[in-house]
Each structure stands twice: as C-alpha cells, then as structure tokens.
Amino acid sequence: MSRAKRASIPGASGVPTSIPAGSTAVGRAGSAVGAGPARAVTRVVDSDPLGGTVRRTVLPSGLRVLTEAIPTMRSVSFGIWVAVGSRDETRPQSGVSHFLEHLLFKGTRKRSALDISAAIEAVGGETNAFTTKEYTCYYARVLDEDLPLAIDVMCDLVADSVLNAADVETERGVILEEIAMHDDEPGDEVHDLLAQAIYGDHPLGRLISGTEETVSPMSRRQIQGFYRRRYTAPSIVIAAAGNLDHAEVVKLVRQAVRGTPLDSEPGTPAPLRPADSRVRTGRPGNLVEHKETEQAHVVLGCPGIGRLDDRRFALGVLNNVLGGGMSSRLFQEIRERRGLAYSVYSYSSQYADSGLFAVYAGCAPGKVDEVLELIRAELAEVAAHGVTDAELARGKGMAKGSYVLNLEDTGSRMSRLAKGELLFGDLLSVDDLLARIDAVDADEVNALAAELLSRPMSLAVVGPFGAGDFPAEAG
Template sequence: MTDALRGLPGDDREAPQGVRRTVLPSGLRVVTERLPGVRSAAVGLWVGVGARDERPDEVGAAHFLEHLLFKRTPTRTAQSVAVEMDAVGGELNAFTTKEYTCFYAHVLDEDAALAIDVVADIALRGACDPADVDLEREVVLEEIAMREDDPEDLVGDLLVEAVLGGHPLARPVIGSAESIESMTAERVRAFHGERYRPRSMVLSVAGNIDHDDIVRRARAATGGDAAAAAAPAPIRSGRAAAAEGGRLVVHPHDGEQVHLAIGIPTLGRGEAELRWPLAVLNHAVGGGLSSRLFQEIRESRGLAYSVYSGIETYADAGVFSVYAGCRPDNLAEVAVQVRRILESVGRDGLGEDECARSRGALRGGMVLGLEDSGARMNRLGAGELARGHHIPLSESLDRIAAVTCEDVRSVARDLLARPRSAVVVGPFGDAAELPAPLFDVLGQAPAQ
C-alpha cells in the first residue's frame, strides 16, 4: 500500500484478527476485518449523529432524515437503488439510535464496491426534496402510530424519558406526531448539511475483502481527497450523568395486559471499568432463562409470559430496566416479586454459581453472536464511534472472565439503592388505580 493511500500518517495499523484502520484526509475512518472463510461482505457507513444531537425544534429529525435520504440522490432514485441491490441479491437498510445512524448493505464479496458506492451516495448525497418530505412524513407518522399499538416498545421509550428526565437522551428517536408534522424540508436539509460530515463518519466493512481495496473504494465514493486533512470528530465521552429517577408514568392503553417497566439510572461508557460487572449482574437478574426474574415470576409462579431485565448504555448515562407483561390481576404480585428480587440482590449480591453461570453465558453469547460478517461489521463500526479503537474479542472475553462476585456485589449495592422510576402501560386511568405494591417497588407512598 502506498503512502498516498494511507490517509493521515500513522493511522493505518494492523490489529489482531485481521482488523485494520485507516483515516482518510477528510477525517473519514475506514475500519475493516478480513474474514477469508466467508463469501459475503457487510458494509456500514456509520454517522456519529443521533436523536441526542437534535435541537428542541428538530426532535425526530435524525430518524426522518434516515428515511428521506433513500428517496433520491443526484444519480439514483429509490427504485433504481432497489433494482441495483436486487440484481446482486443484496440487502440494504438503515437505522437510527440515540447516538448514531447507520446505512448498511450485505452483499456477495464480489459486490462490495457496489455496496460502498450505494451507501455513500445515499448518506452523503441523498436529496431532501419538499415533495419527498411530505410523502415520507406520512410513512413516519404511520411508524409512530405502529409504536403506539405496540405497548412493549412504547413502555421502553417512556421509561428512558422517565429515568433520564431532561437529558437529551430522553428524547424518542422516532419523534412525536407533532414534531414530525411540523418538520420542513429546509430543517431536514440543514440538519443533513450541518451534521453529515466525513469527520463524524466511520465506514466499517467485514467479510472476504481486502483493506487496501476498500480504502480506494471509500476515497472514490466519498470524495476522500476533496477536503484538507481533518482529524476525526471527538469521541463522545464523560462520566455517568447525575442520577434522576423517582418518576411514575401511567399511560392508559386498552388491552388484555398491563406492561410494567422499572428503570434505574446507571453508568455511561465513561465508567468502562464497571461495564462487565454490570453485564454479569444484569444477566443473573433477568437476562437469561436461569435468571431470578424468569425463574421466580414465570417458571415458579406463572405470573407473566414475558419478563426480563436489560441495560441501555450511552456515552454519559445509562438505564438498567426490568420489564414484565402480565394480566392486570397479577400486577400487584409481580411488583412484590420484582421488589423482593432487587432488594435481595442489592443486599446480598449473587452466589458464586450465579456469577459463573452469567460469565459463561456472556462469553458464549458474544462469540456466537459474531459468527457472521454483519455482526462483525456492527462491532467494528459501533466500537470505532464509541471508543475510537477496536477491542479484540479475546480481550473482551478475558475481561468478562476476570469479573468477581465482589465486583458484581459492589455494583449491585450502588445501583439498586438508586432512585427507581416506573412506567405502566395498560387499562389504568391514573396512578390512583395502581396496586400499592407497585409504589413499594419505587419506595413511594401510594397515590391518593
């Protein structure tokens, strides 16, 4: 590889397991992983822009823009893109999160160049024509309506808002009907022009590919020589935001079930040393079939079909959550059991057998989850945006194996003593109709 193709000096380096990284003069980072045993290539153009980056008058703009960019570019239409990808049996899509947006394609290895050209054309040169804005507005409004009809999705969005309060991360990625109805072509176009810059982007490619060839293709597709040398955008960082919590939200919804979500503010990626103890804790509490929540609430008592815990971690904040969907008559007993489990773990921690089982589940799940090129591409792109470097799989596995029960106990004591918030979506008009045990979970007095 010649120096002219290396981008910024010293930024091209070999990492374990075939991972390589090059920074182009525009600031675009190109990260690849060669997987010679497959015949596919997964391509992702990641933009370090998400819902948290929107101003109050732009709520939903990042997700709206993701939709809109597929409509047309100077050289392609939505139909011609569909024809190009269908002709090679490829998959093309995109998604928006709180912190980033990704445009991705999955193709045969011989079609990697086409995939790079298409995703770059869409993300960088997609148009924001007024006619397309009005058309896609209806599509996004339908998506919002669909979420309203899916209580499990709705309760998750409402919980993040309840736990994080006024933090930008509390905004729903999809926006609201009001914000989408007021969105204009000018506003979306300005959001695109201001935010979608190569220095805030990562091109990640995994599969049977050659890094040097991918760099050449990236330069051609993104205009990598057009800009003066630019450093990549700063990595999002920070310590965990101040704990808020302590809110109760009741969202009336007709249905046969009540959907309960309980949330606790937790660490952001700035607390990296606590990541794996928290993951072990989460798996033991409600992350697997052997977890306490699943065994006690579903298997032993039959109070709910779906019950689990989860973690959402962002640069400077996070949420630990518990979810259960049950019949209204079972809500009180579900709340009793959730409180008992959380208090027991917060007081006594986990047993050695639980810690060992959770470590094993995390390590096995991580390895099995990276068995295809798409998963590898996602790990590369999200990791580069989050940390600015690649963590080898072996290092992550070693960190999980090193977690002790005392590490988990320390995290549990702190986390489970924090203020809790709850969201109830179901056939209740207000908090006064909720059973008293639910307020016990929150450490609050029942509503009068």
C-alpha cells in the same frame, strides 16, 4: 428502515451490545493522526484467530475506514456509521435524525429511490438503516464480488442525497404512520415511558422518532441544514467485514465520495462524544399510559452506568443473573415457579455519560401488583446478599458464549469495528474482551448490585390503569 430504541439491551448473554471489541491498538479516536493529515494513514489493528486481520485507515478528510478481512466468508457487510442521533436534536428538531435516515434512501444526484433499491436487490443483497440516540447506521450485506457496487450505492446515498421536497412530504406521512404504529405496541412504548421518567426533558428521554407535534411542521430546510451540519467526514466511520481487501475498500470509498460534501478539506476524526453536563436524572416517579389492553406492560428502572465505566463487564454478568435468560432469578421466580408472566427480563442501556438499568414484565392486569412486589423483592435480595458462586460462573459463561457465537456473522463483526471506533475510541480483541469478563469477580458484581439495585426506582406502565393506581414514588 428500522429504529433502534434500546440499542444496548443485551440478548441472552446479558453483555451490553456497547461492549467494545477489536483491539487496543487504535487508541482514542483521532489520536492516530495529526491535524489535517496530508495523506491517508493506515495501520493494522488486530489479527483475530476467530476472524481475520483488522485494518484502520484515516483519510485526509478525517473519515475513518475499518475492515476485517475474513477470507473464509463469501459475503461482506458494509456499514456507514454517523456520530449523530436523537440526543443531538433540540426539542423542535425532535425526530430529525430518524426523518433523515428515511430520506437518504429517496434519491441522490446519480440515483433515484428505485435505482438504489434495485441495484442491491438485483444481486441478492439487502440494505437497511437504523437510528439510535447517539448514532445512525446505514448498511448493506452482499456477496463479496458485489462489494464495489454496495460501496458505491451506500456512499452515494449518505454523502449526496438531494432531499427532494416531494420526498420529504411522502416520508413525513410514512413516519407519522410509524409513530402511530409504535403507539399501538405497548410492549415497546413502555420502555420509552421509562426513559422519559428517568431523563425528563433531556433528549435521552425523548422518542427517537419524534412526535406528531415535531414531525408534522418539520421543513425540508431544517432537515437539509441538519444533514449538512452533522454528516461530515470527521464524524463518519465506515466499517466492513467479510471476504475483502482493505486497500481495495479504501480505494473504492475514496472514489465513491469524490466530488461530494464528504470529499472535504483536511480534517481529523471527531473526538469521542463528550459528557453532557445537562444529563440530570430527577426524582423517581411513575408514568402511566392508560390503554385498554389485555396485558399490562411494566418496567421498573433506575439510572445506571455509562458505557465507558469499567464496571460494564460486571453489569453484564449481574444482568444475566437477574434477568438475562431462562435460568435467571426473575424468570425462574416469576414465570417458572409462579406462572405470573410470559415475558420477564432485565436490561441495561448505556450512553456516553449515563445509562439505565431496568426490569420488564408483561402480565395480566390483575397480577401487576404481585409481579412488581416480586421484582422489587428479588432486586433487594441481590442488593443485600449478592450473587452465588454458581450464578457468577453461569453469568460469565453466558456473556462469553453469546459474544463469541455472535461473531460468526459478518454483520456483527462489522458492527463491533464501528462501535469500538465510534463509541469507545479503542477496540478490544476477542481474547482481551473474554479476559475482561473472566476477570469479573463476586466482590465486583456484589458491590455494583449493592449500589445499583438500592437506588430508588421509577415505574412505567402501559395498561388499563390510572396514575392513582400506583404509589406516588416507586422504589
């Protein structure tokens, strides 16, 4: 299993992965159906010239099925997305979503753990899962002819896992090893430190995996209760992309969940995640984890914008200019001109009601002060004077090109359907999304830069330092 820690970090394009795609035809989640529909409701969502026809069905239980038919493919990516993640946990529950993600592969009433893995591997397919702060995903990628098998296996493990006590103890050990391994990866750990510095005790500031203190005493009863309370039909989106027939996928899903807890009473899809009034970011500060590493890892960041903020498109462009690729300001100044760091980049993470913007650098411990000074200077320069026309054009081109190129993969297409439905409540077609990026102008980017990059910054550091090695307030 994999654990997504920074799910909205952009790749080379700088467009946050949470930008929706698909079509505006869906509307807000759940609005397409009335209370407790008596039958499944299906509609065509989009017809994409770069892919195929997108359809959406809401089952009577409130479970949603979205597909994109791409007849030119010989594979299908199939995913089950649950609207629950680590931010839905209390402090004593910290890590339960991730724990559950592991356990669901350990066996159902119909299949053992070996049966689950062997069934998919026997046809050359692959399965995996990941947990984020706001959702959990279980997915498989198979040949088109093996899609019925993938649907049956994946729906079975998500809907009807038995959570044997022995398996709980086995996976507890595995997760504790994963936590220890994470502690040995300072380049990952430093990002979690920044989230803690910005969000404090709010669940957005906690580790997705939980800690040894929370995972060790977690009981099967606690995990089982969380499973049955949270994994309900209205909170689940099933998405598939590739060479498929929508009606057949819906039929197979209904067959697969029949007789399980997901074969529930009539319901409507859960609404979008509401804003949490408890999300408060405290005073900027420093968090320093002392480790005798050969390289220092630093992240400078501040509160950003939420994923429903219309300025997310401008943020994607701004991020490209600052640190989204080899032509970015930070990369050129810190690595290319001065040779101070091997890795330096900027990124944004966006949630339903909050977000953060940050810059990471890995460098020799003796160069940390100089690197931080250069980062702050570059952020201040862009905040004060904005970006050039050439940078704006390059940032927009990177965003559009990367997005479209990613759509050549069925996994990415499957993800965009699920994220649009689960996180945004509507889907932008590819053309609409590209038009939104094209519409970003210099005034919008510069206004966002002036606001965002002028905010006081928090600092996270992992390396051979103590808290007293840095000023009390970074920014």
